[in-house]
Amino acid sequence: xxxxxxxxxxxxxxxxxxxxxxxxxxxxxxxxxxxxxxxxxxxxxxxxxxxxxxxxxxxxxxxxxxxxxxxxxxxxxxxxxxxxxxxxxxxxxxxxxxxxxxxxxxxxxxxxxxxxxxxxxxxxxxxxxxxxxxxxxxxxxxxxxxxxxxxxxxxxxxxxxxxxxxxxxxxxxxxxxxxxxxxxxxxxxxxxxxxxxxxxxxxxxxxxxxxxxxxxxxxxxxxxxxxxxxxxxxxxxxxxxxxxxxxxxxxxxxxxxxxxxxxxxxxxxxxxxxxxxxxxxxxxxxxxxxxxxxxxxxxxxxxxxxxxxxxxxxxxxxxxxxxxxxxxxxxxxxxxxxxxxxxxxxxxxxxxxxxxxxxxxxxxxxxxxxxxxxxxxxxxxxxxxxxxxxxxxxxxxxxxxxxxxxxxxxxxxxxxxxxxxxxxxxxxxxxxxxxxxxxxxxxxxxxxxxxxxxxxxxxxxxxxxxxxxxxxxxxxxxxxxxxxxxxxxxxxxxxxxxxxxxxxxxxxxxxxxxxxxxxxxxxxxxxxxxxxxxxxxxxxxxxxxxxxxxxxxxxxxxxxxxxxxxxxxxxxxxxxxxxxxxxxxxxxxxxxxxxxxxxxxxxxxxxxxxxxxxxxxxxxxxxxxxxxxxxxxxxxxxxxxxxxxxxxxxxxxxxxxxxxxxxxxxxxxxxxxxxxxxxxxxxxxxxxxxxxxxxxxxxxxxxxxxxxxxxxxxxxxxxxxxxxxxxxxxxxxxxxxxxxxxxxxxxxxxxxxxxxxxxxxxxxxxxxxxxxxxxxxxxxxxxxxxxxxxxxxxxxxxxxxxxxxxxxxxxxxxxxxxxxxxxxxxxxxxxxxxxxxxxxxxxxxxxxxxxxxxxxxxxxxxxxxxxxxxxxxxxxxxxxxxxxxxxxxxxxxxxxxxxxxxxxxxxxxxxxxxxxxxxxxxxxxxxxxxxxxxxxxxxxxxxxxxxxx
Numbered sequence: 001x002x003x004x005x006x007x008x009x010x011x012x013x014x015x016x017x018x019x020x021x022x023x024x025x026x027x028x029x030x031x032x033x034x035x036x037x038x039x040x041x042x043x044x045x046x047x048x049x050x051x052x053x054x055x056x057x058x059x060x061x062x063x064x065x066x067x068x069x070x071x072x073x074x075x076x077x078x079x080x081x082x083x084x085x086x087x088x089x090x091x092x093x094x095x096x097x098x099x100x101x102x103x104x105x106x107x108x109x110x111x112x113x114x115x116x117x118x119x120x121x122x123x124x125x126x127x128x129x130x131x132x133x134x135x136x137x138x139x140x141x142x143x144x145x146x147x148x149x150x151x152x153x154x155x156x157x158x159x160x161x162x163x164x165x166x167x168x169x170x171x172x173x174x175x176x177x178x179x180x181x182x183x184x185x186x187x188x189x190x191x192x193x194x195x196x197x198x199x200x201x202x203x204x205x206x207x208x209x210x211x212x213x214x215x216x217x218x219x220x221x222x223x224x225x226x227x228x229x230x231x232x233x234x235x236x237x238x239x240x241x242x243x244x245x246x247x248x249x250x251x252x253x254x255x256x257x258x259x260x261x262x263x264x265x266x267x268x269x270x271x272x273x274x275x276x277x278x279x280x281x282x283x284x285x286x287x288x289x290x291x292x293x294x295x296x297x298x299x300x301x302x303x304x305x306x307x308x309x310x311x312x313x314x315x316x317x318x319x320x321x322x323x324x325x326x327x328x329x330x331x332x333x334x335x336x337x338x339x340x341x342x343x344x345x346x347x348x349x350x351x352x353x354x355x356x357x358x359x360x361x362x363x364x365x366x367x368x369x370x371x372x373x374x375x376x377x378x379x380x381x382x383x384x385x386x387x388x389x390x391x392x393x394x395x396x397x398x399x400x401x402x403x404x405x406x407x408x409x410x411x412x413x414x415x416x417x418x419x420x421x422x423x424x425x426x427x428x429x430x431x432x433x434x435x436x437x438x439x440x441x442x443x444x445x446x447x448x449x450x451x452x453x454x455x456x457x458x459x460x461x462x463x464x465x466x467x468x469x470x471x472x473x474x475x476x477x478x479x480x481x482x483x484x485x486x487x488x489x490x491x492x493x494x495x496x497x498x499x500x501x502x503x504x505x506x507x508x509x510x511x512x513x514x515x516x517x518x519x520x521x522x523x524x525x526x527x528x529x530x531x532x533x534x535x536x537x538x539x540x541x542x543x544x545x546x547x548x549x550x551x552x553x554x555x556x557x558x559x560x561x562x563x564x565x566x567x568x569x570x571x572x573x574x575x576x577x578x579x580x581x582x583x584x585x586x587x588x589x590x591x592x593x594x595x596x597x598x599x600x601x602x603x604x605x606x607x608x609x610x611x612x613x614x615x616x617x618x619x620x621x622x623x624x625x626x627x628x629x630x631x632x633x634x635x636x637x638x639x640x641x642x643x644x645x646x647x648x649x650x651x652x653x654x655x656x657x658x659x660x661x662x663x664x665x666x667x668x669x670x671x672x673x674x675x676x677x678x679x680x681x682x683x684x685x686x687x688x689x690x691x692x693x694x695x696x697x698x699x700x701x702x703x704x705x706x707x708x709x710x711x712x713x714x715x716x717x718x719x720x721x722x723x724x725x726x727x728x729x730x731x732x733x734x735x736x737x738x739x740x741x742x743x744x745x746x747x748x749x750x751x752x753x754x755x756x757x758x759x760x761x762x763x764x765x766x767x768x769x770x771x772x773x774x775x776x777x778x779x780x781x782x783x784x785x786x787x788x789x790x791x792x793x794x795x796x797x798x799x800x801x802x803x804x805x806x807x808x809x810x811x812x813x814x815x816x817x818x819x820x821x822x823x824x825x826x827x828x829x830x831x832x833x834x835x836x837x838x839x840x841x842x843x844x845x846x847x848x849x850x851x852x853x854x855x856x857x858x859x860x861x862x863x864x865x866x867x868x869x870x871x872x873x874x875x876x877x878x879x880x881x882x883x884x885x886x887x888x889x890x891x892x893x894x895x896x897x898x899x900x901x902x903x904x905x906x907x908x909x910x911x912x913x914x915x916x917x918x919x920x921x922x923x924x925x926x927x928x929x930x931x932x933x934x935x936x937x938x939x940x941x942x943x944x945x946x947x948x949x
Contacts, residue, residue: 019107021048021056026101028053028061040109041082053105056082061103082107131210134227138187138214140165143224152231154201168198170205186212186225195232207236254330254351260309260344262287274330274353276323290320311336311344317354329358376451376472382430382465384409396451396474398444412441414448425455432457432465438475450479492593497573501590503552505530508589517573517596519566533563554579554587560597572601619695619716625674625709627652639695639718641688655685655693676701676709682719694723 019037021030030051038045054060132148142160150157153168160167165183166174173179182192193211200206210229217223249255254271258264264282272279275290282289287305288296295301308314315333322328332351336344371377376393380386386404394401397412404411413422417440425435435455443449453472457465492498497514501507507528515522518533525532530548531539538544551557557577565571575594579587614620619636623629629647637644640655647654652670653661660666672679680698687693697716701709 019109021105021107023053023061023103023105024101025061025103030056031102037107131228131230132208133229134168136165136225136227138222138225140183140225142167152200152206153198170197170199170203173197182212186214187222189214189216189222195236196229205233207232209235249350254332254349254353256282256349256351258287258347258349260346262305265346271351274322274328274351275320281323292319292321308334308336308347309344311338317358318351327355328353329355371471376453376470376474378404378470378472380409380468380470382467384426387467393472396443396449396472397441403444414440414442429455429457429468430465432459432463438479448476449474450476452478497575497592497594497596499592499594501530501592503587503589505548514594517565517571518563524566535562535564538562551577551579551590552587554581560601570598571596572598614715619697619714619718621714621716623652623712623714625670625711627670630711636716639687639693639716640685641691646688655687657684657686660684673699673701673712674709676703676707682723683716692720693718694720 019040020034021037022032023030030048030053033045033048038048041048130148132152133146134149135143135145137143142163142165145153145155145157145160150160153160165179169179185192191211191213194209196208196210198206198208208227208229209232210227213226213228214222215224215226250268250270252270254268254274256264256267256271264285264287267277267279267282272282275282288301291301304314313333313335316331318330318332320328320330330351331354332349335348335350337346337348339345372390372392374392376390376396378386378389378393386407386409389399389401389404394404397404409426410422428435434457436453438450438452441449441451451472452475453470456469456471458467458469460466493511494513497511497517499507499510499514507525507530510518510522510525515525518525531544534544547557556579558575560572560574563571563573573594574597575592578591578593580589580591582588615633615635617635619633619639621629621632621636629650629652632644632647637647640647653666656666669679678698678700682694682696685693685695695716696719697714700713700715702711702713704710
């Protein structure tokens, strides 16, 4: 085979896969073709022969790409449409310019390829639907952006083309290591996918999820980069919201995770805190540690976990046990978590501790019932129609239930109501807004009724209002009292002190009462700080600053305060500092109401001093109503001889004799105290070691605010020494009585003898007057008078001795009384009277003695005179007359002495009657525990208060 034939065969073999047309170079008409060309194009050869290049390709040969300078082929850069009768084919053209008259056109059929590409493009468009695209150079400069990218980022094409990729990033991200790494990988031919945060023209974040795709060139190198991405702003917001919710749930709820077999795999701090466990005490343990053992072994518990393993959601209220076994109630959901195949692989439990709520459930129900009983309750539809009303509402408005159900709320409105405001309120309610206030309504009888009410929209599960519940109180009477309130405020201003301050303590205003107390005129006080009213040391005290800080926070203060008037004097006020809140609930100023308690304060100090004095001077003890000793002061401990820890908490009976404790009197004693009856008197008690102790005491029941006895306070004096003194006085009183009785007997004898002497003297005088013949008889009479006078002298001596003894007894009584704290004024009167009587008795006895001595001398003289002679009878008669007068005087004195002694006896008897029995002679029932008249003496020790029982 020659070279030409071989070449032709090779060409034919090579070109067998192509469509070859030979075209006249000049006329550009097809002159021939290879055999397979017509068949491949589905057109008869005669149809193709004669067609021009323009008819076939839509362009002339001149429009085709120019071949390379050296002989070679030139190809069209894009598929061409080949127009043939009955069909349109897509071909790729290669041609070679001929040196001769013909040009060879080589066509490759791309019809199927173009169709496949169109299909691919459709699929690509479907895949990238809703995506945006950027095209970059490998250096990161923007080549182009589709309209979605332009719209989302807010740029024009001119602003983006040629701009660097950093334009789409925030300043801190543009030069970040992550961005540099992204471009390094893309330039290395790797596609980079993920979620990217970019910035729009306004600087706002744009979240994209997509890929940076490197596009290689014909040389295998990366020529450009395409970013295909979806905008996921909403998804990121949802994800952020979801993450925030999960974090919020973790902060606010107890969260615990379980494997499907119930083993704890994780628990947050809230759960551990509620259950009082440490994390290592629950992780790895089974859920049954939180339930009662009986329930853990029950079929219900097994079914519970079987349901969770099957993917069933469980929610409700669950009873669980804490670490210490205490009951805990949880509002919880058990949520099976599914894997990608839809199979459960773990359980997450979200819970709230509702233990307190469960325990309050009964209380809530009670409160709701209480509200229904105490308030007017009515329910409305959103259109205002009445759905239900309780009896309180019906009673207030005067309707029956069937008269209001289904009726519009307007039926309760007065004709002159503000209807625009009414409609606005119902519009608020329909929007779910809460409405409260005081509202004027019209009852069935046509009377105005004022209600303080709240209109509460009730939401459905979707948070939309579906009805309105109104709670109301009838404040008609309160409204009618409003005018009275204004008068009362005026009365308060007249009767109390009122002053207003700014939050910083600056005085804004003060009423006249306050100005009068402090002594400032209004213009001097207004604008000053409150510290001008307090002492400098108090104003500099940190507590003073804290006082105003609390008021500024809106905290209420009350108490008794010392303030300084303008003239420097101290005054005490009982005051309340009341923060006044503005409409926003914030303190705006402070209003102080006060009363002057200076006198009361001074009286309280004085009373406190008195109580301290009582505690120092008296024995004080407190008992409960059962008789148990609560506390005792030092005087009581010293009186009874005990230490404090020996008697506190012990019964009162430990201070009494066994016989008295078991007596009816002791039982009645405490019954009377428990009834609130005060008991006072002298009491026999037993000290430590059985020592007898006598006290003058009062048992005072202390009453609570309701007037019921709360405890008993005992005030007492130790009168053990005085009781001994009383005993000694009684002994001496009896001795004085005996002496007085003897004195009375002797005085009676003296009076009798004096009477007899008087008779003898009268007889003697008569005989002497008869003359001398009667001398012997006179002598005899005088002898008898002399004997009588001697006897009177003896009696007078004895009487004087008895008087001295009486005086000595009174003196001894006075000394004894001076040894104790007793009322000298009472007993002193008696003692002084005894002494005075004794003195008078002594004086009378001395007088009798003197007179009797005179009688003796004169009678002796008369007797001698009579014996010397009868002629002196005249003188005898005169002497005897004088003797008779002296004896008469003596007789009168003796009678006076008898009367005085009788008075002494009466006084002593009275003294003994008032003293009562001796202290060593009490009866079995101890009547001394009753306030009696054993010895009527008032006890008034110095520095002690006379208690008004």
